[in-house]
Amino acid sequence: MEIERIPILRFTEEGKSEAEARVTREFPLTIILNNQELVTLLCSPTSLEYLTIGFLFSEGLLNSRGNIKKIIVDKPRGVVQVKTKKGEESDELVFKPLIASGGGKGLHSYRATNAQSQARVESQIGISAHEVFALVEEFVKRSHIFKATGGVHSSALCDTEEILVFAEDIGRHNAIDKVFGECMLRDIPTDDRMIITSGRISSEILLKVAKRKIPIIISKSAPTNLGVRLATDLGITLIGFVRGKRMNVYTNGWRVVA
């Protein structure tokens, strides 16, 4: 249930072949506390009851098991409703403007409508596997803070030849936002270019990249099933697990030549 099998193209030094990859499932779960819609988490679709209760505890919205009146899990709709005894819920958090932006790691801003209203990326650029391997090698070389501390993510904008903008940050969303912010402020075009990230490719990362009309996303890590689905729908080439001279092309492989 947590794993989906999808067809991919696998590139190695010997050339390309059709293969099957296992990707992890990403599931939007909406938590309703005392009839108030609280948050939509993107999660793995297991232990939804435990996740909900743990989340409410961590956020200071539930202090003990004894205060839970009812938990209703509606898995098909992706909703968990929790009712607590009156006065339990903290009024410290809810509706606080400080945290009302839906921002940060982007988790709270998950809205299915985003995906539906996002335009397809139509770029006709292509890249060779050799170019991807060379770019990722350069990308890893530049990740100085990661090498020193192991504690950050990296992100880069590049064309098929070189890295144009590079950033590191403790957050994988922040690292990409730093790259895009620099592109905006320095008038660096992103169309027909590529983004490289050290982090996993979830639906949110994919949407962020689609908003900048970037046709190719390259990661050292794994994508989720929703990341793959959105990349397919939005015409984006998703390349993952680039390790040395091996990589997986999950979607829109027509842009990649061996």
Place this chain on the structure above:
Amino acid sequence: MEIERIPILRFTEEGKSEAEARVTREFPLTIILNNQELVTLLCSPTSLEYLTIGFLFSEGLLNSRGNIKKIIVDKPRGVVQVKTKKGEESDELVFKPLIASGGGKGLHSYRATNAQSQARVESQIGISAHEVFALVEEFVKRSHIFKATGGVHSSALCDTEEILVFAEDIGRHNAIDKVFGECMLRDIPTDDRMIITSGRISSEILLKVAKRKIPIIISKSAPTNLGVRLATDLGITLIGFVRGKRMNVYTNGWRVVA
């Protein structure tokens, strides 16, 4: 500026020694858009201007460079103010109850006051390096979805002998919340026990663990400087980079014997 050097205890098969580790810096950045406090991001303290503009773009709150009237970066206070031309800001996001919970990955719920009001963990339990290595080996063995997909994090509650509760999730916060939710619903005590995580230990993860009065946190990955500082202040033993028969003890090493 992004790296801090801190004294640690390094454990290997040969025993323990004093060493120095480099940890990445974690920095709370508050973004104010048109005089309204929007969000506090936890980030690496570089390119704050780029991060802010990229974030506003990704969240749909800024569409082009031409709409920026002013950017004021106040690094000492950790604040960036942005003023945009009138009508630019989307009213879709701000103050929307759905995303007003400060939840999800916990990023938005960063509040310095949380740390100040958090009680110290007073547990007197101890653990040997040998026990940590054995627990983490078992932890890795159990991470089936990670092994299959490379796309998830794991978390576990354990005592010095065995893993008691285990969870995997695409989010590192979610994985820990699943463990704590199960503890709450199944009345499994967390005092005098330990948490293992595959993910990095930031200040938010540390606070989450402190709330459950857990005295020892063990990670395969790196901590941030704020994670280390909070662990010191809250009396929590922070063990990181457990790889095979090596590990770093960052704080409160008196709980660990070789």
